[in-house]
Amino acid sequence: MIEISNLTKRFQTHTAVDHVSLNINKGETLVLLGTSGCGKTTTLKMINRLIEPTSGEIRIDGIDVRQQPGPELRRRMGYVIQDGGLFPHYSVAEAIATVPRLVGWTSEQIVHRTQELMTKLQLPTTLLNRYPSELSGGQRQRVGLARALATHPPVVLMDEPFGALDPFTRRHVRRELFGLNELKETTVVLVTHDVNEALELADRIALMDKGRIVQIGPPDELLTHPATDFVREFLDDKPHRPHE
Numbered sequence: 036m037i038e039i040s041n042l043t044k045r046f047q048t049h050t051a052v053d054h055v056s057l058n059i060n061k062g063e064t065l066v067l068l069g070t071s072g073c074g075k076t077t078t079l080k081m082i083n084r085l086i087e088p089t090s091g092e093i094r095i096d097g098i099d100v101r102q103q104p105g106p107e108l109r110r111r112m113g114y115v116i117q118d119g120g121l122f123p124h125y126s127v128a129e130a131i132a133t134v135p136r137l138v139g140w141t142s143e144q145i146v147h148r149t150q151e152l153m154t155k156l157q158l159p160t161t162l163l164n165r166y167p168s169e170l171s172g173g174q175r176q177r178v179g180l181a182r183a184l185a186t187h188p189p190v191v192l193m194d195e196p197f198g199a200l201d202p203f204t205r206r207h208v209r210r211e212l213f214g215l216n217e218l219k220e221t222t223v224v225l226v227t228h229d230v231n232e233a234l235e236l237a238d239r240i241a242l243m244d245k246g247r248i249v250q251i252g253p254p255d256e257l258l259t260h261p262a263t264d265f266v267r268e269f270l271d272d273k274p275h276r277p278h279e
C-alpha cells in the first residue's frame with residue numbers, strides 16, 4: 036500500500052532521515068518508534084508532503100506521491116497531531132466538516148457523518164458548537180480524530196496523537212479509538228516515543244535511531260529477538276510489558 040524506498044532528508048548538513056526503506060500493508064498499524072530527534076516526524080511528514088525528501092521515493096498504491104499536489108494528497112489522508120491540531124476559531128462541527136466540504140459533500144451527508152462520528156467517538160452532540168478551548172484534552176483528541184476520519188481516508192498519519200494527555204486518559208482514549216471498526220480497515224502510521232503505546236497498538240514497529248530503521252517487525256519479534264543492544268535496551272526501558 037505505502038512503499039518507501041531510500042528516503043533521505045537532509046537539513047543543511049544534518050541528515051534527519053537516512054535511506055529509510057519500508058513497506059506498509061493495507062489496514063496495518065505501523066508504529067515509528069524511537070528517541071527524540073531520530074527522524075520519526077520528518078519521515079511521517081514526507082508521506083503527506085508536508086516535507087519534501089532530499090532523495091528517495093514514496094508510492095501509495097503504486098503512485099508516486101509527487102504526482103499529486105500536496106493539498107490534494109493531504110485531503111485524501113487523515114492527519115492527527117498532539118492535542119488534536121484543531122483551529123481555535125473552528126467549532127467542533129466546523130472542524131469535522133472541513134474536509135467533507137472541500138471535497139463537495141452535501142450538507143445532509145456532512146450532518147449524517149458528523150452524528151455518526153460523534154456517537155462512535157463517544158462525544159455528546161452538545162459539544163458541536165464548542166470551540167477547542169472549551170474542550171478537555173481527551174475531547175480535543177477525539178475531535179481531531181473525527182476530523183481526520185470524516186471522509187473515510189484509506190490512510191491516517193498520527194504524530195504523538197496522545198502526547199498531550201495524562202497517562203490514565205491516554206491509555207483510555209487510545210484503547211477506545213483503536214477499538215473502532217473504522218480504524219481496523221484503515222492503514223495507520225503512528226509516531227511515538229512511548230514503548231508501551233507502540234507495543235499495544237502496533238501490528239509492526241519500526242524502531243528508528245539517528246535517521247535509520249534499526250529493526251522492523253511485530254512487537255513480539257522485537258521483544259524476543261532484538262537485532263541489536265540498542266533495540267533490547269530501548270524496549271527494556273519501560274514499566275511493564277502488556278503482552279505478559
Ligand SMILES: Nc1ncnc2c1ncn2[C@@H]1O[C@H](COP(=O)(O)OP(=O)(O)OP(=O)(O)O)[C@@H](O)[C@H]1O
Pocket residue numbers: 046047049050051069070071072073074075076077078228
Ligand atoms: N526544519 C528543520 N530544520 C533543521 N533541522 C530539522 C528540521 N526539522 C527537523 N530537524 C532535525 O531533524 C532531526 C529529526 O527531527 P524529527 O522531528 O523528525 O525527530 P523525531 O524523531 O520526530 O523527534 P521528536 O520525537 O522529538 O519529535 C532532529 O535532529 C531535528 O532537529
